[in-house]
Amino acid sequence: MEKINLWTKNFIALVCSNALLFGGFHILLPTLPLYAAANGATGAEIGIITGVFGFSAIFIRLFTDLGVSTVGKKNCLYLGLGISVFCTIGYALFNSVNEMIALRVLHGFGFGLTTTFSAVIAADIIPASRRGEGIGYFGLGSTAAMALAPAAGVLLITDYGFVPMFLIAALASGLAILGTKLCTVPKFVPDEKKSVVNISLLDKLFEKGTGIPALLTMLFGISYGSINTFIAMLAHEAQIPNAGYFFIVGTLCVFISRPIGGRIFDSKGAAWIILPGAVLLFAALLVLIQTTTLTMLLSAAVLYGLGGGFLLPALMTWMLNLVRPSRRSGASATFYNMLDVGTSAGAIGLGAIAGDVGFINMYKYSAGAMVLFLILFILQWLLKPKKQAVVEVEENMD
Template sequence: MADPVEKQALWTRAFVVTSISNLFLFLSFQMLIPTLPIFVERMGGDATQVGLVIGVFTISALLVRPFAGKWLDTIGRRNVLLIGLSLFILSVVGYYWMTVVSLVLLIRVVHGFGWGMTTTAYGTIASDIIPPKRRGEGMGYFGLSSNLAMALAPLLGIWLMDSFGFGYVFSISTALAVTSMLLSRLITIPPPIKRDVIPDQAGAKREGLFEKKAFFPSFLVMFLAVSYGGIVSFITLFGAEVGIANVGWYFFANALMVMLVRPFAGVIFDRRGHAWVLLPGALLTATGLLVLSYTDSLTMLIIAALCYGAGFGAVQPSLMAWTINRVPPHRRGAANGTYFSAFDLGIGAGAMLLGTVAQLTSYSMMYRLSLLLVAGFLVTYLIYLLRGGKIKEAASE
C-alpha cells in the first residue's frame, strides 16, 4: 500500500505562486542586508549604530508580528499581506532620501512593520496550503525561495552598490518588492479555517496575540537567531577586518547549502521526528561559527558558510513545522506570529548585543562567543527530551 504522505499533492499552483511571490520579497530584502551597514558607515555611523539600524528593524517587526498573527486569523490572510507589502515598499523607497543615521532609524521602524506583517502572512498562507502530513517537507521547500534570494541578492546588492551607487540598490529593491505584490494577487488563498467548537467567552479571551503551544520551539529558534543576527549585521564589516574583499560569497555558499539541506531535513522531520534534525543541525551550526571566528581567507569563509548553512537549514524550517504541528488550524496565524517574533527578537538582540561585544573585542571574538548560544540551544532541548518530551508529534489538520 502506498505511503499516505505521497498521496497528498504538494506542488499545487497555489503553493508555487506563493513561493515565487515570497522569493521576490526576499530578493528585495536580502539586497539590503550587506549594503545597509555600508550605507550607515558612510554616513559616519560606528559598529554600535550599525547594530541599532538592524536592531530597530527587527524590534519593530517583533512588535507587529503578534498583531499580524491575530489579524491573519480574524481579518484575513490577503488583507494583512497587502498592507504589509505596501509598508515594505514605501520604506524601501524612503531609503533613497535618507541623509543621516537618525532618519535611517526612523524609516527602519516602518520597514520592520512591513516585513513582520508580510513574512508572517506568507508563512501562514504556505502552512494552510501544504498537506499536514508533508508539512516539514513543504515548509522546507517553501523556505527554498528565501534561501535562493539569500544566495543571489547579496551579491547583486554589493555589485550594484560598487558599480552604480546606493540609488540603484534601492530602486531595484523597490521593483522586486512591487513584483512580489503583483504576484501575491494571483495566490489562491484557502477559505478561513473555523473552530470545530465555538468556545465560551472565557475561552475566547484566553486566545490572545501569542500562542502558548508555540512557545517552546519559538524559544529554541531564538538562540540560533541571536547568532544569525551577528552574521547578517556584521559579516561585511568582519570581512573588512580580516581582509576579505567580497563577503557576498558567504551568503551565496550559506544559502546554497541551506537549499540542499532543507528538503531532506523536512522529510526526516516528517518521518522520524525533530530530534533527528535538531541535534545534528545544532552541531553543524556551532562548527560554522567556530570556523568563521578563525577565518582569514575566502576558502575558510566558504567552509564556515557551508557548515552554518547546513545546520541552520536543517533546524529553522523543522522548528517552524513543529510550531504549526502543535496548534489547531484556527491558531496558525498566532503561532506563526509567536514563532517569528522570537526569531526577530533573537536577530535584534544579536545585532545590538553582539555589536557591543565586537566594539569591545573584535568581530572574530564575537563569533567565537556566539558558540555559547548554540550551547544554550542544545542544553534546553536535551532537558526537554530527558523530561519525556515527544520526539514526534501528530500534525494538526
Template sequence: MTTSSISQKQPSLWSLSFIFITLSNALLFMVFEMMLPTLPLFVTKLGGEANQVGLITGAFMFSAILIRPFTGLLTHKFNKKYLLLIGIGISAICTGAYYLSTDIYILLIIRLIHGTGFGIASTFFATIAAENIPSDRRGEGMGYFGVGETVAISLGPLLGITILQSSNFITLFIGGMVLLFVSLIMALFLKKEPSEIKKRENQNVRFKLLEKKVLFPSLLIFLVGIAASGIMSFISLYAIEQGFQYIGWFFFIIALASFMVRLVTGKVFDKFGHAYVLIPSAIFSTIGLFILYGASTNFSFFSAAIFYGMGFGAIFPAIQTWCLNLVAEYEHEDAMSSFFNFFDLGIGGGSLLLGIIATVVSYQFVYLVSVFMYVAFLLMYISYIKLRRK
C-alpha cells in the same frame, strides 16, 4: 478511476499557489537583505552618525516585532490573503520612498512603517504557505518554502552592494520597489482554500503577545538568532581582519549547502520527527562555527560555510514547522508571530552583545560565543526530549 483510487490519491505539494508563495516570499526577503548593508551608507549620505545608523536599523525590527502579536486579531476581521497583499504593498511603497528622505527623521518614519509592512507580510507568508501544504508533508514543504529565504539572505546583500557600486541609491531603491511589486503580483494569484478549523469567529479570539504552546521552540530559535547575528553582522569585518578573500562566495556556499540539505531534512522531519533533524543540524552548525573561529585559510573559511549552511539550512524550517504543528490552524498566526519575534530578538540582541564582545576582545571571539549558543541549544533540547520521554 474508482472512488477508492481517488481517495487514496495524495494531494500535490507543488501546487501553483505553493510555487507562487515561495517565490513571492523570496523576493520580500531579497529586498530586505539588499537594504541591510546599503541603507547605513544612505544614512551617512544624509549626514547621520553611527548612533543614528543603529537607530534606523533597530527601528525596522522594533515595528516588525510590535505588529506581529496583532496578526491573529486581524485575521478575525480580514482575509489572510488581503492582509498579506497589504503587507507587501506597504513594503514596496516604503522601499521606493526611501530616496525621498531629506533628513534622518523622515527616513526613520519611513523605516518604522516599512517594518510594520514587513512584520505583517512575513507572518502571513509563513501561515498561508503552511495551509497550502498537505499536513503529512509539512516538514518537507516548509523546508522547500524556506529555500527562497535562505538564498535571499545569502545573495541579497551582494546584489544590493553590486547595484550601489554600479549605479546609485535611486536605482537601488526603485529596483527594490520593482522586485516587491513583482512579489505583490505573484501573491495576487494565491488560492486560499477554505478550512473547517480556520474560522476564528468560533474561537476565543484575543491578543497574544506570546503563544505559550510554542515557547520552548521559540527559545531555541532565539539562540539560533544570536549565533546567526554573528554571521550577518560581522563576517565581512572578520574576513578582512583575517585576510580571507571572496566573501561573497562564503554566503553563496551557505545558500547552496542550505538548499541541498533541505532536499532531505524535510522528509526526515515528516517521517521521524524533529529530533532527527534538530540534533544533527545543531551539531553541524557547531562544527561550522568552531571551524570559523579557528580558520586561517580560505579553505577552512569555506569549509565553515558548508557545515554552517547545512546546519542552519535545516534547523530554521524544522523549528518553524514544529511551531506550526503545536497549534491549531486558527492559531498559526500567533505561533509564527512568536517564532519570528524570538528570532528577530536574537538577531537584534545578538548583534548588540556580539558587537560589544568584538570591541572588547576580537571579531574572532564572536564565533566562539556563537559556538556556546549552539551548545546551550543542544543541552536544552536534549533535556527537553528526556523530560518528554519520562
C-alpha cells in the same frame, strides 16, 4: 500510498512571492546604511536606522490575530507588501535621518506582516503529510535572495546610483503582490475553543504551547545571526581575502540541506533533524574560532549552510505543528518574533563583546548559545517525549 502533490499553483505562486519579498528586502541590507551615511547620518544614527526595523516588526506581530479576524490573512499580506513598496520608494524621496527612521519603523510593520502571513498561508496550503518538506522548499526562495540580493544592491548603486536601486527593490515587492494575487487561500474558520477576550501581552508574544521551540529559535537566532552579521569582520581580523565566497558556499549547502531535512522531519520527526542541525552549526562556530585561511573559512561555510538549512525550517515546522490550524498565524508570529529577538539582541550584545575581545574570540560566546540550545533540546526531549509528537490537527484550514 499515493503521494499528495506539493507543487500546486498556489504553492508555486506563494514561493515566488516570498522570494521576491525577501529580494526586495535584502537589496537594502548593505545599501541603506551607505545611503544614510551619504546623507550625513552618524554611526549612531545609522545604528538606529538599521535596528529599529526589527523591533517594529515584532510590535506589529502582536496584532496578527486582530488582522486575521478583521480582514483575513491574504489581505494582511497585501497590506504588508503595499507598505514595503511605499517605504522602499520613500527612501529615495525622504532622506533626512528622522524621515528614514520613520520609514524604517513603518517598513518594519510591513515586513512583520508579510513574513508572518506568507509563512502561515504556506502552512495552510501545504499538505499536512508533507509540511516539513514544503516549508523547506518555501524557504529556498528567501535563501536565494539572501545570497544574491545584497550583491545586486551594491552593484546597482555602484553602476547606477541609489534611486534606481530603490526602484528595483520596490519592483520586487510589487511583483510579490502579483504572486500573492495568483494564490488562492483556504477560507478562515474561527477557533471557538480559544477566546480572543483578555489575551495577555505574553500570549501575544508567545503562542501558547510553543515555549520550548520559541526559546530554541531565539538561541538559534543569536548564533546564526552572528555569522551573517560579523563574518566579514572576522575575515578582516584574520586577514583572509575573498570572504564573500563564504555566503556563496553556505547558500549552496542550504539549498542541498533544506529538501533533505524536510523529508527527514516528515518521516522521522523533529529530533532527527534539529539535533544534527544544531551539532553542525555548533561545529561551524568552532571552526570559525580557529580560522586562519580561506579554506578553513569555507569549511565553516559548509557546516553553517547545512546546519542552518536543517534548523530554520525545522524549528518553524515544529512550532506550526504544535498548534491548531486556526492558531498558525500566532505560531508563525512567535517564530519570527523570537528569531528577530535573537538576531537583534545577539548582534548588539556580541558586537559589544567583540569590541573587547575581537571578532574571532567573540564566536566563543556565540558557540555558547548553541551549547545551551543543545542542552535544552536534549533535556526537553528526554523529559517530555510525549509532548513532542506532532499534533494531529483537523484539516479545517483557516
